[in-house]
Amino acid sequence: MSRILLRTRIKFCGMTRAGDVRLAGELGVDAVGFIFAAGSPRRVEPEEARAMRNALAPLVNAVAVFRNNDGDSVREVVRQVRPSLLQFHGEEDDAFCRSFGIPYIKAVPMGGPMALDATGLRLKFPSASGFLFDSHGGDAQPGSGSAFDWKRIPPGLDLPFFVAGGLDPDNVFNAALGTLPWGVDTCSGIESAPGIKDGDRMRRFVQEVRRADCTDLPERNSGD
Numbered sequence: 001m002s003r004i005l006l007r008t009r010i011k012f013c014g015m016t017r018a019g020d021v022r023l024a025g026e027l028g029v030d031a032v033g034f035i036f037a038a039g040s041p042r043r044v045e046p047e048e049a050r051a052m053r054n055a056l057a058p059l060v061n062a063v064a065v066f067r068n069n070d071g072d073s074v075r076e077v078v079r080q081v082r083p084s085l086l087q088f089h090g091e092e093d094d095a096f097c098r099s100f101g102i103p104y105i106k107a108v109p110m111g112g113p114m115a116l117d118a119t120g121l122r123l124k125f126p127s128a129s130g131f132l133f134d135s136h137g138g139d140a141q142p143g144s145g146s147a148f149d150w151k152r153i154p155p156g157l158d159l160p161f162f163v164a165g166g167l168d169p170d171n172v173f174n175a176a177l178g179t180l181p182w183g184v185d186t187c188s189g190i191e192s193a194p195g196i197k198d199g200d201r202m203r204r205f206v207q208e209v210r211r212a213d214c215t216d217l218p219e220r221n222s223g224d
């Protein structure tokens with residue numbers, strides 16, 4: 001989706017503490033993510049996420065993150081947490097992802113050898129509200145904090161997309177300017193330990209995204 005970088009959306013993922021959720025809102029983050037994937041060090045129970053949701057500031061979205069969860073566990077999260085967006089990180093298909101009646105984004109594994117092109121993604125996930133390009137795939141697990149080559153993001157996608165995978169306060173400026181995404185998503189890059197967010201890193205991450213938003217782009221200056 002071609003766009004001028006005016007306000008890159010920010011999602012902080014893998015929240016496990018209400019205080020971190022509160023700070024995310026104060027920093028002006030657009031969304032926080034709660035992870036319900038088995039095996040994740042950031043996995044929370046629906047009841048814990050529901051309690052953290054109460055710490056959300058107005059206009060901040062709650063995103064529920066899954067990886068090959070069964071339908072009943074997704075429905076239980078939807079019932080208890082009332083997320084405004086679902087994020088699917090596994091081998092879920094479009095029919096499954098849309099069956100919960102809540103907008104969803106599909107994580108695209110950029111760690112493997114072959115990524116789908118924009119048309120292939122749209123055909124495979126016609127109901128998706130957007131895509132999230134992340135470093136998992138191949139041997140890489142999601143949330144491992146490694147970045148992929150951003151040049152591999154397929155061009156010509158006419159839907160919002162997020163860049164994820166190893167983003168931190170030191171590289172998000174280049175990621176935002178280099179890919180012009182709808183949003184950026186970070187999990188381990190703002191942590192001091194898995195699931196424990198670091199206030200200073202959270203603050204610096206937001207500052208760097210806003211610095212990118214305020215940076216003139218060559219295309220913005222050409223001909224207008």
Ligand SMILES: O=C(O)c1ccccc1N[C@@H]1O[C@H](COP(=O)(O)O)[C@@H](O)[C@H]1O
Binds near residue numbers: 033067145188
């Ligand atoms: O972080 C996890 O443990 C996780 C587990 C299962 C599915 C998704 C997970 N995290 C997602 O991974 C990306 C990038 O994380 P990072 O910044 O590289 O640590 C992010 O979208 C999380 O939602």
